[in-house]
Amino acid sequence: xxxxxxxxxxxxxxxxxxxxxxxxxxxxxxxxxxxxxxxxxxxxxxxxxxxxxxxxxxxxxxxxxxxxxxxxxxxxxxxxxxxxxxxxxxxxxxxxxxxxxxxxxxxxxxxxxxxxxxxxxxxxxxxxxxxxxxxxxxxxxxxxxxxxxxxxxxxxxxxxxxxxxxxxxxxxxxxxxxxxxxxxxxxxxxxxxxxxxxxxxxxxxxxxxxxxxxxxxxxxxxxxxxx
Numbered sequence: 001x002x003x004x005x006x007x008x009x010x011x012x013x014x015x016x017x018x019x020x021x022x023x024x025x026x027x028x029x030x031x032x033x034x035x036x037x038x039x040x041x042x043x044x045x046x047x048x049x050x051x052x053x054x055x056x057x058x059x060x061x062x063x064x065x066x067x068x069x070x071x072x073x074x075x076x077x078x079x080x081x082x083x084x085x086x087x088x089x090x091x092x093x094x095x096x097x098x099x100x101x102x103x104x105x106x107x108x109x110x111x112x113x114x115x116x117x118x119x120x121x122x123x124x125x126x127x128x129x130x131x132x133x134x135x136x137x138x139x140x141x142x143x144x145x146x147x148x149x150x151x152x153x154x155x156x157x158x159x160x161x162x163x164x165x166x167x168x169x170x171x172x173x174x175x176x177x178x179x180x181x182x183x184x185x186x187x188x189x190x191x192x193x194x195x196x197x198x199x200x201x202x203x204x205x206x207x208x209x210x211x212x213x214x215x216x217x218x219x220x221x222x223x224x225x226x227x
Contacts, residue, residue: 014048020190032194044112057106095132
């Protein structure tokens with residue numbers, strides 16, 4: 001049996017650019033045959049809809065609302081829902097991270113002003129996974145889109161992003177495809193207006209953060225680019 005997982009998804013509860021709520025996103029993923037997804041709303045250096053002026057605990061509770069609200073419907077629909085983040089690290093560039101619960105953020109208020117190296121160190125300290133999101137995306141808000149990021153800091157790259165132009169994804173694969181790094185796929189969806197999605201496809205069900213990270217690091221998956 002094959003299981004498909006989304007690794008890059010936004011919802012209205014956390015991302016200012018998203019239009020659909022977590023419950024509706026989950027239902028749509030179930031409809032197209034996905035087994036699970038990681039909620040990766042924009043964090044405080046990205047296009048978040050959460051007030052950055054909130055005290056840290058309130059900020060994290062508000063930011064993680066999509067995940068906490070979605071767990072009940074996910075369980076009812078037998079859908080594996082995971083917590084993650086998409087965060088900016090400068091010049092419009094962003095990373096994705098998985099493998100932890102909201103408590104990881106709650107206990108680390110210093111991450112409010114952390115650079116990419118500190119983020120990577122902390123994520124790795126709890127057994128998490130970090131990857132560059134759409135590394136060669138070319139948009140007006142991104143400075144130096146052709147700059148090659150330091151792959152030694154992270155575990156992988158999002159080589160296939162459904163919201164990218166083909167040429168942008170092709171460059172990511174051309175630059176990093178032969179490197180000793182994990183290449184993933186994600187849809188970067190912001191609404192339920194989709195009937196296919198990018199992600200990973202496995203032969204096994206992923207039921208925990210530990211299993212998700214292990215699957216990625218061991219490359220025990222195929223990239224899935226829709227049908």
